[in-house]
Amino acid sequence: MYKYDSYDQQMVDTRVAEFRDQTRRRLEGKMTEDQFKPLRLQNGLYLQLHAYMLRVAVPYGTLNATQMHALADIADKYDRGYGHFTTRQNIQYNWIKLEDAPDILADLAKVEMHAIQTSGNCIRNISSDQYAGAAADELIDPRPYAELLRQWSSFHPEFLHLPRKFKICVIASDNDRAAMRLHDIGIQIVKNEAGEIGCAFYVGGGMGRTPMIAPLIREFVPLDQLITYSEAALRVYNRYGRRDNKYKARIKILVHEMGKDEYARQVEEEFAHLLEQGIEPPLAELERIKTFFQPPPFVSSEVETPNAERLSTALEANGDAAFARWVRANCSAHKAPGYVAVTISLKPVGGIPGDASADQMHVMADLAKEYSFDECRVTHAQNIVLPHVEIGRLNELYAKLAEAGLATANIDQIGDIIACPGLDYCSLANARSIPVAQKIAQRFAENGKGETLGQLKLKISGCINACGHHHAGHIGILGVDKKGTENYQLLLGGSEAEDTSLAKITGPGFDEAGIVDAVEKAADVYLARREDGERFLDTYRRIGMDPFKEALYA
Amino acid sequence: MKILTGNDLLTGFVTWWDGQGWSPHVDDAVDVGDEAETILAREEAARRVNASYAIEASLDENGKVRPAHIKDRVRALGPTVRPDLTLKPAEPEALNWVI
Numbered sequence: 001m002y003k004y005d006s007y008d009q010q011m012v013d014t015r016v017a018e019f020r021d022q023t024r025r026r027l028e029g030k031m032t033e034d035q036f037k038p039l040r041l042q043n044g045l046y047l048q049l050h051a052y053m054l055r056v057a058v059p060y061g062t063l064n065a066t067q068m069h070a071l072a073d074i075a076d077k078y079d080r081g082y083g084h085f086t087t088r089q090n091i092q093y094n095w096i097k098l099e100d101a102p103d104i105l106a107d108l109a110k111v112e113m114h115a116i117q118t119s120g121n122c123i124r125n126i127s128s129d130q131y132a133g134a135a136a137d138e139l140i141d142p143r144p145y146a147e148l149l150r151q152w153s154s155f156h157p158e159f160l161h162l163p164r165k166f167k168i169c170v171i172a173s174d175n176d177r178a179a180m181r182l183h184d185i186g187i188q189i190v191k192n193e194a195g196e197i198g199c200a201f202y203v204g205g206g207m208g209r210t211p212m213i214a215p216l217i218r219e220f221v222p223l224d225q226l227i228t229y230s231e232a233a234l235r236v237y238n239r240y241g242r243r244d245n246k247y248k249a250r251i252k253i254l255v256h257e258m259g260k261d262e263y264a265r266q267v268e269e270e271f272a273h274l275l276e277q278g279i280e281p282p283l284a285e286l287e288r289i290k291t292f293f294q295p296p297p298f299v300s301s302e303v304e305t306p307n308a309e310r311l312s313t314a315l316e317a318n319g320d321a322a323f324a325r326w327v328r329a330n331c332s333a334h335k336a337p338g339y340v341a342v343t344i345s346l347k348p349v350g351g352i353p354g355d356a357s358a359d360q361m362h363v364m365a366d367l368a369k370e371y372s373f374d375e376c377r378v379t380h381a382q383n384i385v386l387p388h389v390e391i392g393r394l395n396e397l398y399a400k401l402a403e404a405g406l407a408t409a410n411i412d413q414i415g416d417i418i419a420c421p422g423l424d425y426c427s428l429a430n431a432r433s434i435p436v437a438q439k440i441a442q443r444f445a446e447n448g449k450g451e452t453l454g455q456l457k458l459k460i461s462g463c464i465n466a467c468g469h470h471h472a473g474h475i476g477i478l479g480v481d482k483k484g485t486e487n488y489q490l491l492l493g494g495s496e497a498e499d500t501s502l503a504k505i506t507g508p509g510f511d512e513a514g515i516v517d518a519v520e521k522a523a524d525v526y527l528a529r530r531e532d533g534e535r536f537l538d539t540y541r542r543i544g545m546d547p548f549k550e551a552l553y554a
Numbered sequence: 555m556k557i558l559t560g561n562d563l564l565t566g567f568v569t570w571w572d573g574q575g576w577s578p579h580v581d582d583a584v585d586v587g588d589e590a591e592t593i594l595a596r597e598e599a600a601r602r603v604n605a606s607y608a609i610e611a612s613l614d615e616n617g618k619v620r621p622a623h624i625k626d627r628v629r630a631l632g633p634t635v636r637p638d639l640t641l642k643p644a645e646p647e648a649l650n651w652v653i
Contacts, residue, residue, distance in 0.1 A: 080639055096566070
């Protein structure tokens with residue numbers, strides 16, 4: 001993975017010193033809250049319901065063991081022994097004291113981490129496929145390009161005061177595991193008819209109060225023009241994006257109102273202008289970055305035996321049904337013979353989605369070191385991935401995960417719920433998300449339908465800002481404030497994957513108990529009506545909303 | 555009744571105006587009548603509170619102060635999903651009035 005050079009380190013260290021001074025001045029009364037707030041937000045420090053919250057950037061979700069240990073140490077030393085992994089592949093701490101924040105940033109800088117641009121109207125953490133560099137279906141490893149974008153967008157003087165926040169995602173597989181088309185810019189690395197590798201640019205997607213799927217703006221941008229085209233796309237937005245209305249300031253509104261063709265035309269114009277200026281980073285820099293993302297030294301293994309066959313052999317040798325369930329649910333196809341990518345579920349039944357204790361973080365760090373070439377990943381679904389695990393060692397890894405309460409077998413099943421912090425922590429929320437997630441997970445654990453339902457992605461947001469991605473859930477839930485009480489709208493038919501779609505509201509909302517019953521009724525409609533091989537989403541798309549509404553509102 | 559709340563500048567923890575200073579306990583909150591703006595301006599300027607505001611509240615049958623809005627009731631005690639992290643970790647039932 002990427003390693004800071006002296007320039008990177010100096011930038012981060014300088015920022016820590018700067019924020020230490022700003023914090024001191026605030027505490028001494030030399031700065032008002034109005035003056036200080038934008039400065040602390042630029043360093044990821046929010047004021048939430050119960051305390052300050054610090055959001056730490058995890059670039060494209062990639063961490064090494066040392067960094068994960070450091071995150072655990074921060075949870076123990078400065079917070080209350082846990083952290084919350086987010087849908088932007090970051091981590092948040094909920095109980096931070098202002099006076100400690102500079103020390104935390106200094107601790108992060110020691111392990112090449114920071115909280116810069118995790119808030120504010122700037123380019124946020126670049127996200128990517130959690131299986132990057134491991135996935136059997138990827139064209140190339142997208143991480144060097146994500147890193148290049150990270151470097152370009154960090155402290156970019158032109159894009160630190162955009163009309164609104166800006167989110168970029170880079171993937172390199174046809175199977176989208178990163179909600180690419182629901183980003184401000186979604187980049188898919190593709191091969192054109194001539195066999196050249198480049199980028200397809202999707203611009204103007206997003207969730208929030210006006211969900212939109214990003215349209216394709218350009219089919220192919222050569223890889224050596226990635227930054228130039230990105231800059232052109234941002235420039236047009238920065239020039240015309242609305243600053244008069246916060247709710248219409250995202251690029252999705254601009255692309256929608258301007259029209260994708262006109263937006264694309266203007267980007268082309270700017271692109272041509274920028275190409276003349278030669279702003280693309282030197283190829284040598286990209287080559288330098290690529291050296292950090294070389295495949296790890298996989299144990300050489302004869303290629304003839306397919307990984308699926310190896311997995312079957314491992315399952316037969318073990319014979320344990322729980323282990324088999326976990327392998328089926330939590331292991332993904334790897335490009336290297338003899339390996340799989342393992343997803344550690346942070347969704348135990350009745351647990352808080354995305355939360356991990358400091359002890360669990362230490363365990364995951366140790367396991368990353370021992371079983372996955374010192375690497376782990378945060379997923380947008382709030383889980384942790386060990387990207388490179390030998391199939392022959394799954395058995396012992398599973399045992400160690402189980403010992404730490406980290407062996408829940410439910411990836412992409414109904415218990416693997418994305419949930420924002422909701423009204424339990426967030427000052428923007430209208431309703432609680434976490435208790436609803438807990439009750440649904442418990443209901444489906446008790447009725448035993450979880451595994452039978454197969455892939456069923458359920459996503460819950462506690463307000464219209466959609467941090468819980470409810471628009472993209474096969475089943476989505478949106479918490480709203482109904483005359484001072486919590487109410488929950490049910491949505492069906494969303495997808496954040498390559499078949500991106502936006503979920504539709506079923507009808508009137510439900511109270512907390514009612515929404516759990518409603519989800520079970522929707523699941524039962526699927527079970528009764530599904531045809532061979534159909535996921536919940538497939539059945540919904542085939543039979544439409546009406547059968548579900550009949551069951552829900554009978 | 556109208557009560558005042560905010561966050562402690564240093565810790566960020568929730569505080570309530572008790573007539574003399576700021577308390578972590580909502581039960582200490584007092585009715586400020588039409589003095590809200592004056593008190594908040596003074597206290598913010600002195601950095602004794604941060605992000606402060608006035609809210610509506612009422613007294614329950616036992617005379618306990620109960621904020622009108624659910625968000626402030628959650629703030630008053632702590633996250634409902636982590637009773638161990640609330641102001642009353644030994645009394646999970648204390649959360650009953652929040653929701």
